[in-house]
Amino acid sequence: MSLLAAENLPFVIALGCLALIALLQVTGIGDVIEDAGDFDTVDGLDAGGFGAALTALLGLGRVPLMIWTASLLLIFGTIGLIGQAWIADIFGAPLAPLWAMLGAGAAALPLNSLAARPLGAIMPRDETTAIDLDDLIRRDAEIQIGTARAGSPARARVIDHHGQAHFVMVEPSDTDQELRTGDTVLLVRREGQTFYGVHYQSPLLGLGT
Structure with missing residues (x-):
């Protein structure tokens, strides 16, 4: 059959x-x-x-x-x-x-x-550590999958102040920049569900822990 x-x-x-x-x-x-x-x-x-x-x-x-x-x-x-x-x-x-x-x-x-x-x-129960999305601004994130370009966000992982991981979509704040898998970015602003980040090296990131 x-x-x-x-x-x-x-x-x-x-x-x-x-x-x-x-x-x-x-x-x-x-x-x-x-x-x-x-x-x-x-x-x-x-x-x-x-x-x-x-x-x-x-x-x-x-x-x-x-x-x-x-x-x-x-x-x-x-x-x-x-x-x-x-x-x-x-x-x-x-x-x-x-x-x-x-x-x-x-x-x-x-x-x-x-x-x-x-x-x-x-x-995990997200409601126990529910936060406003804007609380993730000024926090470090790590690009997990894909390459982020202007108009084409990539998935990133960011840790909130509770230690809870969140997965968000990130574009580079600088439209001429690309953010690649493994890059550390600082989330500087948000428009709707998309965050905008600046690429830099953070010795304190430690997102894998």
């Missing part, structure tokens, strides 16, 4: 979306999206009553929403592909796509809720 067969397509698409989320996280774009959209909380479901019960049941709020979504896509896609292959072996044909999606979704939601518990226990 082909992975690209119609009955498997919803699950292949789900795993493709998971790969896209992973790519966004690796490039740092995912952090910008989370900060801009406040994806770490689901405010509409934080109220008491049914909303709070649904939030707890689904495991929302235990981990950032992007992580919760990635976990759900992984479980949904895996259950769907394995389930379709298993059903085809037993009955000679897989389920129709709609029924397969409903079955995989019904199984994936509670399993994802269970997975959110250990994930939430091991992940």
